Amino acid sequence: MRLQKYIAHCGVTSRRKAEELIKEGRVKVNKEVVKDMGVVINPHKDIVCIDNKSIQLEENKIYIMLNKPEGYITTLSDEFNRSTVADLTKDIHERIYPVGRLDYDTSGLLIMTNDGDLSYRLTHPKHEIKKTYMAKVKGVLNNKELNLFQKGIDIGGYVTAPASIKVLKGEKDYSIVEVIIHEGKNRQIRKMFEKINHPVTRLQRIAVGKIKLDPLQKGKWRHLTKKEIEYLKSC
Template sequence: MRLNKYIAQSGIASRRKADELTIAGNVKINGLVMKEPGYDVVEGDVVEVSGRKIEPVKKFVYLMLNKPKGFVTTVSDEEGRPTVLDLLTDVSVRVFPIGRLDYNTSGLLLLTNDGDLAYRLTHPKHQVYKTYRARVTGILSEARAAKLRNGIDIGGFVTSKAKVEILKGTANSTIVEIQIYEGKNRQVRKMFAAVGNKVIDLERVAMGELFLGRLKEGHYRKLTQQEIDYLKNC
């Protein structure tokens, strides 16, 4: 089994993150540092990540969390800020977030120990749309919305086409629903800034056909089998 897949199936991280860990020298095979992501793990190999022996997970866990502002979407934080894992008070298995929501963004976040699913949902080629509801400064004109729909340069990167719907607005602010399938750092905020509207508040309300619904902020639930099947086939 390819090394990144082995690490992903061990519930440590997605395949992409597994490659980063390997290249950084955090992975050992049989006691020796392995920096080649393409290595094939064979029966009898002892695999360690950051000094911890790992093995593929036999039981996967899939959770939906309504992330509040003020939490980082990482397993740990060098600055000592609270992480989304601090909200999982009764989850005994090791899980990690699928993708990220920045510190000041709230809403739907999936967590799992299924690295293959995490890879699938975060890779742009699968085009899984994430839906955000944003409140932005000033009036978002149809001309500006059209720029967002067609793709816009956010500083060395031109976004793919987005789905944008203006829900309501005043002279001071506009509430907008925007759907994107990419996941660049602070992408939605940068997109609105590029057309002259600063984000005041941002919440992710859906991922594909999974909706946050009435899940309270800071609370989480297990995904249903139907939801899991949908994610694996979308």
């Protein structure tokens, strides 16, 4: 098994993040630092350590939906002592990690798991999993701005893929809109609205593919159903 895949299967982090750990020289195999992405290990014989702590395969796969509140970062730890999504899932004994991310000031549906293969599938660009958001933005959008948003916007060295946007409510000084994208660039939706001069004042993710956010209270989680898990694995 490739080293980065083994790390993901151990429930430490996603396969992509595992590759970063390897590049940073934080991974050892049998007490030797490894920085080669092509290394293959024997899960039953080799000893793998991250930051000098040994890791082992997670046998029990966990899949949950979390309603992330604003004010939490989508990591398992933080050097600045900010609240993380791990603080909200302390009652889960297995080590799980977030699939993708939600910004510090964005709330809503976050999938967490220790299934490295599923995480890789859901975050890889080629699968183009759609994410649906509800946003409150300043001002009222006109047709020109909506068309620009739908075609793709340069958000600073990167032109976004075509997006879906629907105005649900338009008042004098704000609008409520539904946005569907399949990318996951850092603060992408906020940057897109800033480019058309309608800053976001509130943002919530309400769906990942066909998985919709339950009426969970913010900060609460539930296990995904068997049907939901099967759907995500088929994406």
